[in-house]
Amino acid sequence: MSELQQTLTQLRGALGEAAVLTGEAISPQHHSDWTNNAPARPAALLLPRNTEQVASALRICHAARQSLVPQGGLTGLAAGAEPRAYDIALSLERLEGIEEIDSAAATITVRAGTRLEKIQQAAAEAGFLFPLDLGARGSCHIGGNIATNAGGNSVIRYGMTRDQVLGLEVVLGDGRVLNLMNKMIKNNTGYDLKQCFIGSEGTLGVITRAVLKLAPARSSMATALCALPDYASAVSLLRCLQRELGTPEAYELMWPDYYQLGVSWLENPHAPLNDNYPLYVLLDTCATREALESFLDRAMEGEQVLDAVLASSESQARHLWKIREASGEFPTRMRPLSFDVSLPIGRIGEFVDDICQRLEAQWPGQRSYYFGHIGDSNLHLTLDCNSLPQPAPLLAVEELVYSAVGDMGGSISAEHGIGLLKRDFLHHSVDPQTLAVMRQLKQSFDPYNLLNPGKVLP
Numbered sequence: 001m002s003e004l005q006q007t008l009t010q011l012r013g014a015l016g017e018a019a020v021l022t023g024e025a026i027s028p029q030h031h032s033d034w035t036n037n038a039p040a041r042p043a044a045l046l047l048p049r050n051t052e053q054v055a056s057a058l059r060i061c062h063a064a065r066q067s068l069v070p071q072g073g074l075t076g077l078a079a080g081a082e083p084r085a086y087d088i089a090l091s092l093e094r095l096e097g098i099e100e101i102d103s104a105a106a107t108i109t110v111r112a113g114t115r116l117e118k119i120q121q122a123a124a125e126a127g128f129l130f131p132l133d134l135g136a137r138g139s140c141h142i143g144g145n146i147a148t149n150a151g152g153n154s155v156i157r158y159g160m161t162r163d164q165v166l167g168l169e170v171v172l173g174d175g176r177v178l179n180l181m182n183k184m185i186k187n188n189t190g191y192d193l194k195q196c197f198i199g200s201e202g203t204l205g206v207i208t209r210a211v212l213k214l215a216p217a218r219s220s221m222a223t224a225l226c227a228l229p230d231y232a233s234a235v236s237l238l239r240c241l242q243r244e245l246g247t248p249e250a251y252e253l254m255w256p257d258y259y260q261l262g263v264s265w266l267e268n269p270h271a272p273l274n275d276n277y278p279l280y281v282l283l284d285t286c287a288t289r290e291a292l293e294s295f296l297d298r299a300m301e302g303e304q305v306l307d308a309v310l311a312s313s314e315s316q317a318r319h320l321w322k323i324r325e326a327s328g329e330f331p332t333r334m335r336p337l338s339f340d341v342s343l344p345i346g347r348i349g350e351f352v353d354d355i356c357q358r359l360e361a362q363w364p365g366q367r368s369y370y371f372g373h374i375g376d377s378n379l380h381l382t383l384d385c386n387s388l389p390q391p392a393p394l395l396a397v398e399e400l401v402y403s404a405v406g407d408m409g410g411s412i413s414a415e416h417g418i419g420l421l422k423r424d425f426l427h428h429s430v431d432p433q434t435l436a437v438m439r440q441l442k443q444s445f446d447p448y449n450l451l452n453p454g455k456v457l458p
């Protein structure tokens with residue numbers, strides 16, 4: 001019997017036959033994540049139902065020196081959950097469900113495989129808000145959100161996933177279970193180890209449960225789409241908005257090519273605003289509609305805003321958001337090469353102008369689209385590889401963009417993580433000393449490099 005077969009026999013003994021799949025029984029969905037980068041059927045797929053089974057699986061794999069790739073909802077955009085043919089994939093999908101809502105503490109305790117949308121709904125039913133929100137809400141798992149420290153639409157107001165996590169349960173590569181579950185805001189007892197696992201993309205441990213903070217439910221919500229004269233106005237409008245109406249719930253910028261594309265992909269492609277303005281911002285605020293209207297009137301008088309449409313109903317607000325969420329359709333409508341970068345907020349306009357010029361000079365006729373959660377300094381840039389000479393010079397484009405980001409002191413990954421796709425560009429944002437300490441951390445949690453090997457660290 002081969003070493004792998006022996007390991008699988010032990011895994012079947014610990015988890016049960018139905019929780020250890022091999023060959024054709026593994027659905028192609030588990031061969032990659034949303035990127036479909038280099039799909040591979042893993043040697044096996046494990047489907048544990050509880051923390052004890054995760055711990056047993058990790059203990060067995062550790063003893064056999066078998067590599068393991070944690071998988072959540074597989075909506076990741078960095079190929080972080082993509083296995084190689086000789087890895088075992090460990091899906092958290094059966095470790096699912098909400099354990100408790102504590103109204104006094106304003107917390108929700110969940111298992112790692114719970115879909116984000118389910119947590120949002122449970123929070124709403126209990127009169128709270130779970131503010132983490134992203135386009136993949138219907139498929140992504142909270143474990144994946146925590147492992148990637150996901151951002152999304154409301155970071156400007158509530159912070160990243162890290163800011164929503166009060167406690168974690170984590171299984172280490174050798175099967176030890178760390179109980180870091182905690183409901184308290186204040187807890188300065190030694191090193192806050194949970195922070196190591198948030199954003200570690202499955203390379204340091206497997207997250208099995210979490211305690212999350214809940215926010216008060218929103219009492220009102222107003223949505224507006226505004227046309228702006230230039231990038232400087234986008235930043236000054238945000239600061240005025242914060243001063244006068246409080247920090248918005250979302251502040252999403254779209255450059256004209258992206259806006260035009262988003263409108264053209266609507267079921268009813270009617271542009272809410274003319275499509276020839278220099279810039280558009282979609283904003284959500286908890287202020288009343290009247291307060292937002294009067295704020296926008298003043299901004300238009302001061303020519304900070306050129307035109308605006310205020311959603312008159314929830315369905316109109318959703319319609320406006322559909323334009324912004326066009327990026328979810330990129331994989332089916334084009335051959336996207338996507339970037340998710342952070343830059344000092346005051347310099348994003350200059351960065352876009354510069355990178356546009358450089359891309360056009362190098363590859364005339366290229367089509368690139370710019371949008372993002374600008375209130376959080378986060379710019380998304382997507383290039384349609386069909387508009388590049390073939391075979392598309394992907395590496396050259398990536399080098400051009402990431403070195404420009406590095407030169408501006410930016411980050412090559414704002415919210416999607418490093419995974420496999422950005423691993424070899426990490427040096428543009430992380431200096432050699434920091435990288436060496438990251439390697440030491442990995443070594444101390446996972447000395448045999450069995451947890452998601454090859455991801456994050458070059």
Ligand SMILES: Cc1cc2nc3c(=O)[nH]c(=O)nc-3n(C[C@H](O)[C@H](O)[C@H](O)COP(=O)(O)OP(=O)(O)OC[C@H]3O[C@@H](n4cnc5c(N)ncnc54)[C@H](O)[C@@H]3O)c2cc1C
Nearest residue numbers: 072073074075076080135141143144145147151152202207
């Ligand atoms: C349409 C669309 C919109 C998106 N919008 C956003 C956005 O606005 N902001 C944003 O940040 N991201 C966004 N994403 C990316 C993606 O949804 C997030 O990265 C999400 O957090 C991934 O969760 P997942 O459960 O799908 O994780 P997976 O894709 O399954 O895994 C992601 C990484 O986490 C690891 N992992 C998963 N579960 C665990 C666990 N329990 N323990 C340890 N490691 C684990 C995996 O090994 C992998 O490295 C979007 C994706 C799509 C498709």
